[in-house]
Amino acid sequence: MRHALVRRLLAAAPAWLALPAWLALPAWLAALAWLAAPALAWLAAPALAGGSQPAMSAAAAAAPMAAAPWWQHAVIYEIYPRSFQDSDGDGVGDLNGITSRLDYLRELGVDAVWLAPVYPSPQVDFGYDISAYTAIDPQYGTLADLDRLVAEAGKRHIRVLMDMVLNHTSDQHRWFQESMRSRTNDKADWFVWNDGIPADTPGTTPFQQRFAHDGRVPPNNWESLFGGSAWEWVPARAQFYYHRFYRQQPDLNWNNPAVETAMFDVMRFWLDRGIAGFRLDAITSIFEDPGLRDEPQLEGVNDQGDPALDHMYTEGLATDALLRRMRTLVDSYPGNRVLIGETYVSSTAELDRLYGGAAKDELQLPMDMLAGLYVNAKLTAPYQRRYLEEAQAQLHGSQPLLVYDNHDNARSIDRFGDGVHDVAIAKLLAALLYTTRATALTYYGAEIGMRTAPPTRREDVKDPIGITGWPAQKGRDGERTPMQWTPGAQAGFSTNPHTWLPIPPSHREVNVETERADPDSLLNWTRRIIALRRGNAAIRDGAMRMLDRDDAHVLIYARTATASQEAVIVALNMSDQPRLVHFEVQSGIAGARPIAAGRPIAAGSARTLLSTDPSLRGEVALAGLKIAPYAVWIAAVIG
Numbered sequence: 001m002r003h004a005l006v007r008r009l010l011a012a013a014p015a016w017l018a019l020p021a022w023l024a025l026p027a028w029l030a031a032l033a034w035l036a037a038p039a040l041a042w043l044a045a046p047a048l049a050g051g052s053q054p055a056m057s058a059a060a061a062a063a064p065m066a067a068a069p070w071w072q073h074a075v076i077y078e079i080y081p082r083s084f085q086d087s088d089g090d091g092v093g094d095l096n097g098i099t100s101r102l103d104y105l106r107e108l109g110v111d112a113v114w115l116a117p118v119y120p121s122p123q124v125d126f127g128y129d130i131s132a133y134t135a136i137d138p139q140y141g142t143l144a145d146l147d148r149l150v151a152e153a154g155k156r157h158i159r160v161l162m163d164m165v166l167n168h169t170s171d172q173h174r175w176f177q178e179s180m181r182s183r184t185n186d187k188a189d190w191f192v193w194n195d196g197i198p199a200d201t202p203g204t205t206p207f208q209q210r211f212a213h214d215g216r217v218p219p220n221n222w223e224s225l226f227g228g229s230a231w232e233w234v235p236a237r238a239q240f241y242y243h244r245f246y247r248q249q250p251d252l253n254w255n256n257p258a259v260e261t262a263m264f265d266v267m268r269f270w271l272d273r274g275i276a277g278f279r280l281d282a283i284t285s286i287f288e289d290p291g292l293r294d295e296p297q298l299e300g301v302n303d304q305g306d307p308a309l310d311h312m313y314t315e316g317l318a319t320d321a322l323l324r325r326m327r328t329l330v331d332s333y334p335g336n337r338v339l340i341g342e343t344y345v346s347s348t349a350e351l352d353r354l355y356g357g358a359a360k361d362e363l364q365l366p367m368d369m370l371a372g373l374y375v376n377a378k379l380t381a382p383y384q385r386r387y388l389e390e391a392q393a394q395l396h397g398s399q400p401l402l403v404y405d406n407h408d409n410a411r412s413i414d415r416f417g418d419g420v421h422d423v424a425i426a427k428l429l430a431a432l433l434y435t436t437r438a439t440a441l442t443y444y445g446a447e448i449g450m451r452t453a454p455p456t457r458r459e460d461v462k463d464p465i466g467i468t469g470w471p472a473q474k475g476r477d478g479e480r481t482p483m484q485w486t487p488g489a490q491a492g493f494s495t496n497p498h499t500w501l502p503i504p505p506s507h508r509e510v511n512v513e514t515e516r517a518d519p520d521s522l523l524n525w526t527r528r529i530i531a532l533r534r535g536n537a538a539i540r541d542g543a544m545r546m547l548d549r550d551d552a553h554v555l556i557y558a559r560t561a562t563a564s565q566e567a568v569i570v571a572l573n574m575s576d577q578p579r580l581v582h583f584e585v586q587s588g589i590a591g592a593r594p595i596a597a598g599r600p601i602a603a604g605s606a607r608t609l610l611s612t613d614p615s616l617r618g619e620v621a622l623a624g625l626k627i628a629p630y631a632v633w634i635a636a637v638i639g
């Protein structure tokens with residue numbers, strides 16, 4: 001199975017709050033103090049000013065967060081810094097811009113932001129090519145700006161997670177600059193170098209021959225995910241180096257212990273500054289087959305027009321020991337720092353391995369992209385049920401991290417929308433993300449239904465794969481366009497009419513300001529559902545079980561906490577027709593008393609907590625329950 005990334009790559013003034021005495025510390029130290037404090041912070045959270053909606057109900061705000069680590073309940077919000085908010089009018093988003101929008105995030109109910117890379121970079125891959133790991137790229141701000149962001153986020157009980165690119169550096173990084181100079185320098189063995197093989201070696205493929213230099217060709221058929229050979233020739237060493245991504249992104253040699261030492265020092269640098277954890281880029285690509293075996297060729301070509309390969313020797317090679325050491329590193333810090341993995345794997349079993357299986361001593365949150373980001377992912381009850389159930393049953397009880405959107409894939413509203421019920425479908429996706437038993441990861445703009453807006457002319461494309469792959473491959477610009485804050489000029493993103501990517505015309509209808517004023521908007525739905533999750537013990541923490549395993553159209557599940565807490569039923573109609581909802585009470589899955597002791601449901605009724613179906617208000621009898629097309633119904637079981 002290939003995931004969408006691989007397919008596409010193959011293929012206010014803020015209401016500054018009164019400064020508590022302890023925050024009169026240097027900003028980063030203050031943030032650290034907060035990180036170390038118990039995650040009960042919502043109780044102390046000040047009310048938010050502004051907005052037509054209250055930040056959350058008093059009950060939600062007062063709901064105690066259990067002893068579980070903060071990330072287990074979290075709503076994590078991915079920010080693509082270039083595109084969130086421009087504070088200095090250069091047309092590119094920046095750290096101070098993000099800081100100025102923290103109240104919005106707090107109002108939405110976000111617990112943590114993940115920042116796509118903000119380190120110095122030539123920006124070939126928009127920051128995923130890092131040229132210095134312990135600094136901030138001037139176009140995004142300074143280290144002091146980052147410290148201020150962390151401190152101001154902390155005041156709003158929002159943690160900051162950084163992207164950490166361990167697999168590769170930029171070719172402009174001083175490590176690589178030194179490494180490429182000779183075969184004998186101090187960093188000679190920090191990257192993956194190879195002599196290649198004589199061009200006349202029998203069995204070499206035409207693909208290898210295309211990359212011949214000085215009578216030698218790459219040692220095997222490995223390909224860059226971004227097109228062409230994964231091997232690049234450097235005359236000064238008369239050798240090739242390996243790059244999984246662009247040739248400007250040489251892979252580090254993680255078999256060299258000095259690399260691990262240097263990178264662990266980098267991670268300590270940020271952890272010491274109060275960063276709550278990392279999203280580990282391309283973590284399953286860290287190691288390659290030491291035997292450099294050719295990868296089996298599949299049918300056809302990839303999106304770059306290169307022969308399609310099974311990446312069995314360049315992806316998913318055992319990282320367990322490394323991840324355990326990394327986990328030990330983050331666990332040595334207070335405040336439940338977290339390791340999130342970019343883990344495109346093909347099965348839940350593989351995902352379990354990245355947690356460390358039963359030992360749970362590797363990543364706390366490898367991303368589960370199976371339900372939402374694979375090329376063949378479908379918004380149907382059977383498809384979603386399968387992966388949601390697998391995540392409950394096959395992860396040794398670890399917390400799933402569901403992902404339906406990110407900066408590498410067309411937005412979910414476009415992938416799953418049917419062109420008729422798109423907003424209803426986006427509301428349903430939000431329900432899936434926030435009411436299943438999982439940590440939720442969302443992407444800026446999903447909460448307002450921003451659309452994918454790919455470039456229409458090759459000369460406008462910024463993502464290099466969109467330039468080389470045009471027109472079949474338009475790159476990833478479409479899902480990275482500026483955040484749509486207002487219907488006005490530059491969507492409120494920037495004062496500069498020349499923003500780094502154009503503002504889609506859809507911003508006139510799809511924007512925060514307009515949606516804030518509309519009680520029925522996707523934004524207000526998303527806020528309500530996050531507030532419900534925060535305030536409802538069953539949704540936040542409870543077990544999850546399917547109430548019907550066979551329904552082809554309606555996904556229906558229960559969330560149950562303790563017997564003293566309300567059980568919740570969620571019904572999601574993943575079809576364009578009204579449907580009757582069945583409860584499989586006799587099946588043995590749920591039993592005759594499916595929800596909680598003393599509360600049989602089939603003949604009972606439930607109290608609607610939230611629904612997009614206006615006919616399902618107040619108390620609803622469960623027998624003969626009918627739900628509108630693409631509707632969501634969330635209810636507390638009365639019994």
Ligand code: NOJ
Pocket residue numbers: 125128129165245281282342407408
């Ligand atoms: C995954 C990132 O999400 C993507 O944007 C980037 O191009 C590659 N890794 C390489 O770092």
